[in-house]
Ligand code: HEM
C-alpha cells in the first residue's frame with residue numbers, strides 16, 4: 001500500500017543549519033526582564049504608599065474620604081498611584097499567568113483561568129485609572145464634615 | 154501533554170523554600186490588590202459609602218490582617234531584589250544563600266520598625 005515515500009519532511013542535503021523555527025518571538029524573555037525591572041520600581045512605590053498611609057500620623061485609623069481627598073488633590077500622588085496601579089497589575093498578572101501555566105494541565109482549564117485573569121486585569125486597571133482622574137475631593141452636595149478642610153476654607 | 158509531577162528528586166533547601174514563599178506571597182498580594190482597587194473606587198460613589206466600608210476595616214482583626222499583608226509584601230520585595238541580584242550580578246548565584254539570610258535580616262528589622270507603630274495605631278488610643 002503506502003509504498004510512496006514522502007521526502008518533504010527531510011531537508012535537502014547541505015541546506016543551512018537552522019536550529020528551530022521561532023514561532024513565539026521573545027515574549028517570555030521580555031516578560032522575565034520586566035518582572036525584575038518592575039519589581040525594583042515597585043519597592044519604592046509600594047513602600048512609599050505603605051509608609052505614608054500606615055506610619056505617618058495616626059496610620060490606618062486616620063484613613064477616610066477626607067484623607068484620600070487630601071492626597072489626590074495633588075498631581076504628585078495621582079501620578080504615584082497611577083504608576084503603582086499599572087506596574088503592580090502588569091507585574092502581578094504576569095506572575096499569576098506563570099503560575100497558571102505551571103499548574104493547570106488541561107488546555108481548556110488553562111484557557112479559562114487565563115481568560116478570567118485577563119478580564120480581572122482589564123476591569124481593575126480601567127476602573128482604577130478612571131477613579132484617579134475623575135475623583136472630586138469636594139463633591140457639591142456632600143456633608144462638609146466628611147471632606148478635606150480645604151473644601152470649606 | 155504535561156503530566157502530573159510524581160515523586161521528584163528536587164529537594165532544594167533554602168532555594169526551594171524561598172521560591173515557595175515568593176510564589177505564595179505574590180498571589181496573596183495580587184488578590185489583595187484586586188479587592189483594594191475595588192473598595193478604593195467607592196470614593197467615586199460618595200464620601201459616606203467610602204467611609205462606611207473603610208470603617209468596617211478599622212477593627213483589631215483587620216489590623217492584624219494588614220500586619221500580615223505588610224509582612225508578605227516586605228518579604229516578597231526583599232526576596233525579589235535577591236532574585237534579580239542572583240540573575241544579574243556576576244557573583245549573585247554564589248551568594249544566593251547568604252543573600253537569603255540578608256533578606257531575612259532586613260525583614261526582621263523592617264517589621265520591628267513597622268509593627269509597634271502599626272499596632273499602636275490599631276489598638277492604641279488614636280480614636
Ligand atoms: C494595609 C495596607 C494599605 C492601605 C491602608 C492602603 C490604603 C490606600 C488608600 C487610602 C488609597 C487611596 C489613595 C491613596 O491614599 O494614595 C490607596 C490606593 C491605592 N493603593 Fe493602597 N493601601 C495599602 C496597601 C497597598 C498595597 C500593598 C498596594 C500594592 C500592591 C496598594 C496599591 C494601591 C493602588 C494601586 C492604589 C490606587 C487605586 C486606584 O487607582 O483607584 N495598596 N490605598
Ligand code: HEM
Nearest residue numbers: 035039042043088092095096176179180182183230233234
Ligand atoms: C514590592 C516590590 C516587588 C518586587 C521587588 C517583586 C519582585 C518579583 C520578582 C523578581 C519576581 C520574579 C520571580 C521569578 O521570575 O522567579 C516576582 C514574581 C511575582 N510577583 Fe513580585 N515583586 C514585587 C511586588 C509584587 C506585587 C505588588 C505583586 C502583586 C500584585 C507581585 C506578585 C508577583 C507574582 C504573582 C509573582 C509570580 C511568582 C512565581 O512565578 O512564582 N509582586 N516578583
